[in-house]
Amino acid sequence: MAMTMTGEVVLPADQQTVWEKLNDPEVLKRCIPGCESLEKVGDNELQASAKIAVGPVKATFKGKVTLTDIDPPNGYRITGEGQGGVAGFAKGGAVVRLEPAEGGQTKMTYDVEASVGGKIAQLGGRLINGVAKKYADNFFDTFAKEVQGDAAGESSAA
Numbered sequence: 001m002a003m004t005m006t007g008e009v010v011l012p013a014d015q016q017t018v019w020e021k022l023n024d025p026e027v028l029k030r031c032i033p034g035c036e037s038l039e040k041v042g043d044n045e046l047q048a049s050a051k052i053a054v055g056p057v058k059a060t061f062k063g064k065v066t067l068t069d070i071d072p073p074n075g076y077r078i079t080g081e082g083q084g085g086v087a088g089f090a091k092g093g094a095v096v097r098l099e100p101a102e103g104g105q106t107k108m109t110y111d112v113e114a115s116v117g118g119k120i121a122q123l124g125g126r127l128i129n130g131v132a133k134k135y136a137d138n139f140f141d142t143f144a145k146e147v148q149g150d151a152a153g154e155s156s157a158a
Contacts (some may be wrong), residue, residue, distance in 0.1 A: 088118015
């Protein structure tokens, strides 16, 4: 089952700070809902493990994430795929773009395409899309706090 999601969010930090946070595995691990591990295994490759729940189906997905079309500090393409055992699989990618916004903030836009198969796909599009949106919202809420905390730390240190 295929799905798409697009969106934008204004983050409370300058573009360079947002870029650095987007490329920090520890920050991303704290922001990705259910993420248990996120480790760099190459210059542009990460190994990940995350516990995901979609309705009655709960699984730990393990997989790899690759960054391509890297254009610092303006964005990149992120692709990944993971296996969740009997729950199924997920694979997809996103184009992430950053641009300056008013007041020293940064606008992040994202365009996601993903597909899932196995038991999870049998749950239906409405449930899967709802959960995907909730996970995305959780990620961006937590990520905004991460970049805001860093920006606040810089200004109080000055």
